[in-house]
Every structure is written in structure tokens, then in C-alpha cells.
Amino acid sequence: MLTINNKKDINMLHNYKSWLIANQYSKTTIADYISCIKRIAKWHDITPEQLAESISDLLPQYLPGGNLAARGKLKSRAIRSSFAAYNRYLLESVAA
Numbered sequence: 001m002l003t004i005n006n007k008k009d010i011n012m013l014h015n016y017k018s019w020l021i022a023n024q025y026s027k028t029t030i031a032d033y034i035s036c037i038k039r040i041a042k043w044h045d046i047t048p049e050q051l052a053e054s055i056s057d058l059l060p061q062y063l064p065g066g067n068l069a070a071r072g073k074l075k076s077r078a079i080r081s082s083f084a085a086y087n088r089y090l091l092e093s094v095a096a
Contacts, residue, residue, distance in 0.1 A: 009048045013037070016048075019089045036075065036082035043071070052090050059083055 013034060020030045041051045044058065051058065062072035062080050072080035 012048050016089050032078050033082035036079050037086050055087050
């Protein structure tokens with residue numbers, strides 16, 4: 001599993017978790033989504049912060065028709081769902 005030791009990454013994941021809680025996701029979904037974001041970052045050998053910076057390029061690859069669509073279906077599509085939620089969190093964070 002990806003080791004997160006950068007303060008920015010720790011804060012980003014903490015803020016994402018807080019956003020998920022505020023949006024009434026269940027505890028199991030929250031844990032799953034955090035795990036999925038870490039997994040996606042590990043697959044690309046980047047940090048969660050770098051994932052946020054390249055989400056507009058990476059997210060479409062996990063959607064149907066994308067070259068990583070098979071990975072997007074993993075864990076009953078939790079990978080794709082967590083990535084989409086991460087994108088919404090980032091968009092709302094920028095807008096705030």
C-alpha cells in the first residue's frame with residue numbers, strides 16, 4: 001500500500017474524508033473510497049496530491065471506453081466511483 005508521509009497528502013486525504021462525511025457517505029464507503037484513491041495513486045506511482053493535479057487526464061481513462069476501464073470496474077466499480085467522488089470533492093474545494 002502507498003505510504004503517505006507528506007503533510008499535504010495527509011491533509012488532502014483527511015479533507016476528502018471530511019467531505020465524504022459531510023456528504024453522508026457510510027463509514028464503509030468512506031474507508032473504501034480512501035483506500036481506492038491510495039490504490040489509484042500507487043498504480044500511477046504518484047501521491048494523492050499529484051493525482052489531484054492530473055485528475056482531468058486520468059479520470060477519463062477509468063470510465064467506459066477508457067484504456068483503464070477494466071480497472072475502473074474493480075471492487076464493484078468502487079475504483080471508478082471513488083475517483084468520481086474525489087473529482088467532485090476537488091471541484092467543490094476549488095469553488096469554495
